[in-house]
Amino acid sequence: MKYKLGEFVRFVEERREGYITRIIDDQTIAVTDEDGFEIPVLASQVTRVHGKSADDEPVFENSKAVDAEFISSGxxxxxxxxxxxxxxxxxxxxxxxxxxxxxxxxxxxxxxxxxxxxxxxxxxxxxxxxxxxxxxxxxxxxxxxxxxxxxxxxxxxxxxxxxxxxxxxxxxxxxxxxxxxxxxxxxxxxLDSDEPIIDPQKLKESFYRPAAEKLQVENPGKEIDLHIEKLRDDHQYLKNSEILDIQVAFFRKKLDAAIVHKLPSVIFIHGSGNGTLRNEICKVASKHPQVKTFMDAYREKFGYGATEVFLK
Structure with a gap:
């Protein structure tokens, strides 16, 4: 089988056609038709539609004349x-x-x-x-x-x-x-980025910039939602381990912000789930020197899906 992703094919035994969107194995491919349905099919049961295939219609083959000035990067x-x-x-x-x-x-x-x-x-x-x-x-x-x-x-x-x-x-x-x-x-x-050029004047100005201007930490508010769909638009492509890393990193960032703004407490909404994120939050909070204590937040409102962290 020599089909490639993106090629346009037609079914041999039925009036259906579409683009190859997945190579399942050496004998089987998945074709997505014009209605958006992905259909597994034997490669022997489809035929390439010439004029619409990846081989016949390469995506980019643009070539422009070389400038008189020699360009060394890009x-x-x-x-x-x-x-x-x-x-x-x-x-x-x-x-x-x-x-x-x-x-x-x-x-x-x-x-x-x-x-x-x-x-x-x-x-x-x-x-x-x-x-x-x-x-x-x-x-x-x-x-x-x-x-x-x-x-x-x-x-x-x-x-x-x-x-x-x-x-x-x-x-x-x-x-x-x-x-x-x-x-x-x-x-x-x-792939060939040049070394960054440092402006001496801007570097000098940064040394004398007021501390408040150098770093502004946003007040995190009373409640912080840690659900991954609130943090990343591409969450459906993430592994569970990557999701947990992102959520824990965001929790740490907002916890530090709450400490900077001297909030008495902050509620982290993590959901019930399997308890993995809640356990990570408790682990971090229990070892943090600025955390007084932590407990389940308003069970009547959040059930067991939120933890309130009290700060010193």
Whole structure:
């Protein structure tokens, strides 16, 4: 089977068609039709619709003329949603430099490596290297990208780029940005960022800035909701361990804010659930030097789903 994510296929034995949104195994794929239903089907029971496949219609192959001025930086990894199948994303390499790039992308899963892409990327262009389903983010392999630079005439030898990443939900929580070499907004990761330039005057001014101006801690209020859907828009893509880490970190931040504002107490709403978050809150509170005590908050209102922490 040589089908890829994002390809447009038609069922052999029935009048149905759609985009491939999941590779289940070597013999089975999942196709999402125009009504949004995902249908598991044997690969042998569908056929590619030419003119709408990923092979026949590459997402990005834009190439612009090289400027007279030599551009030495501007290598980006761009992750874009598929225009037709939103659950599929494509990983692209954007070459905004005047260099010719030789790129190799390899995936790693269960200590096994597989070459997914190799090729030459011309200056001022972008190319698609890999596709995956965002709904299966926790099953994505680790990405290894190696890039070599070539140019007809430069003053220095550019060091190769080696980038390795196991993507998590947090990598897709930020806003998408545009690039002149892409046809749509994407999550962008710069691979050749320059060293930050420090403005001596601004650095000097920061030393003499009043303490109140340097740090302003917002009053957390009397009640703080720790439910993950209140903290992150991408919570459906997070693992349970990642959710707990985010909730505990937010609890610590708001507890510190309550101490700064000298609140007598603060209520943390964590829900009943399996008690894991409540236990973590109690563990932190019991060891905190500024916590006097803690107890279940207003059972008639919250049941066992909230803890009130009293501060010294």
């Amino acid at each position: 290598i980006l990894l761009a992750i874009v949603p598929d225009k037709k199948a939103g659950s599929v994303v494509h990983i692209n390499l954007v070459n905004g430099t005047s260099y010719v790039l030789l790129a190799v992308l390899t995936t790693e899963k269960s200590d096994k490596f597989k070459g997914q892409f190799y090729g030459v990327i011309t200056p001022k262009s972008a190319v698609q290297m890999y596709s995956a389903s965002l709904n299966e983010l926790d099953q994505w392999p680790k990405i290894h990208l190696q890039i070599l630079f070539s140019s007809g005439n430069t003053k220095e030898l550019k060091k190769p780029i080696e980038f390795s990443e196991k993507f998590r939900a947090k990598d897709f929580s930020g806003a998408k940005k545009t690039s002149e070499y892409l046809e749509q907004a994407a999550w962008l990761i710069q």
